[in-house]
Amino acid sequence: MAENVRGAHFDESLTRLVAAVAQVAGNDRAECSVYHRDTTGRVSVVLSGLVNPEVVERIIEVAKAEVGGYLRDDYPVRTESDIGALRILNEGLTAPVVRVDEFKVRFIDRRVAGADWLVASGDRASGIPRVTFASIKGGVGRSTALAVVAAHLSRSGKRVIAIDLDLEAPGIGTMLVVAGATSDFGALDYLVDSGVQNPSLLRASDYIAGSFLGETGAAVSIMPAIGTSTLKSPENAIAKLSRVYIEASEEGDGKLYHERVRDLLDRLAESGQYDVILIDARAGLHESTAAAISVLRRRRTPVRKRPAPNIFGLHALAFSYVYLFGRHV
Structure with a gap:
């Protein structure tokens, strides 16, 4: 490595690139350009307007020294006339505006995993409550809390459907379904099935079972993570998990995981059979957790001081949303 090239860390890479553009081309140019991070974590920038080639070369020189290995090798700095630049500039028109030190810049963040955390959950015009x-x-009592709320709503006369989106560690299906009455299929099956065919061909009733929680009140229905079909063919469980989070094929709905989850919830809400939808999400910051949160109209996050991992995770999630979407969680 050349002596004038310094090592960089992921957290510093975007900041150093913005500073390099500002240093050479000025603050205004730094703020009106579009910054891009690829799936490997390397950053680049597309400069808007007419820019002297010598300025571009100087920005590259400074950026290489400051950003180091986190600067893209090919086209680290582009102008409107370069290949693919206009597409990124157009995409930047709707990209989040993020604060980088004293600058506010347009930023496109490409991700292979974790892309669903980039989805902003906006207000929905209609639909039943979703929690x-x-x-x-x-292990903090998430599924137990769901069961308590479902029972309370049932006794209040509300028809409830609870969906287990903790696909890799199913819980409420075995906890809350009437013994011997598990559905043939579950949420995992629906999300995989809808990825290869038109969802309208699928009967929602095949994926839903009844719960004993509704025996003394309004009906409580459960969409377990898996059904009896997976229990009979357990060798297919991991095969389905390996496909559920990827983009659906063209023969199916062609949608991402969070979009298929949202469509499933919309379908259940529009059926007229339920008054409330409860969702049991996976613990942690997994892709499926993002989908379960992005389908909400509003977010409310109760915070406990302990254990410490909860605080770190909540801070990471909250600051990501504020950083990308400029809103409080």
Whole structure:
């Protein structure tokens, strides 16, 4: 490595690139350009407007010295006339505006995993209430809290459907379903099935079972993570998990995981059979947890001081949303 090139860390890479643009081309140019981080974590910038080639070369020189290995090798600094630059500039028109030191810049963050955390959950015009039970740490009583709320709503006359989106460690299906009445299929099956065919071909009733929680009140229905079909063919469980989070094929709905989750909830809400949807999410900051949170109209996050991992995870999640979408969680 050349002596004038310094090592960089992920957290500093974008800041150093913005500073390099500002140093050479000025603050205004730094703020009106679009910054991009690829799936490997390397950063680049597309400069807007007409820029002298000598300025571009100087920015690259400074950026290489400051950003180091986190600067893209190919086209680290582009102008409007370069290949692919206009596409990024157009995408930047709707990209989040993030604060980088004293600058506010347009930032596109490419991700292979964790892309669902980039989805902003906006207000929904209609639909029944949807409540997600999520936690950063497992074993804190998330599923138990859902069961208590479902029972209370049932006794209040509300028809409830609870969906287990903790696909890799299912819980409420075995906890709350009437013994011997587990559905043939579950949420895992629905999300995989809808990825390869039109969801309208799927009968929602095949994925839903009854719960004993509704025996003394309004009906409580459960969509377990898995059904009897997976229990009979356990060798298919991991095969389905390996496919559920990827983008659906063109033969299916062609949608990402969070979009298929949202469509499933919309379908249940529009059926007229339920008054409330409860969602049991996976613990941690997994892709599936993002989908379970992004389907909400509003987010409310109760925070406990201990254990410490909960606080770190909540801080990471909250600051990511504020950073990318400029809103409080």
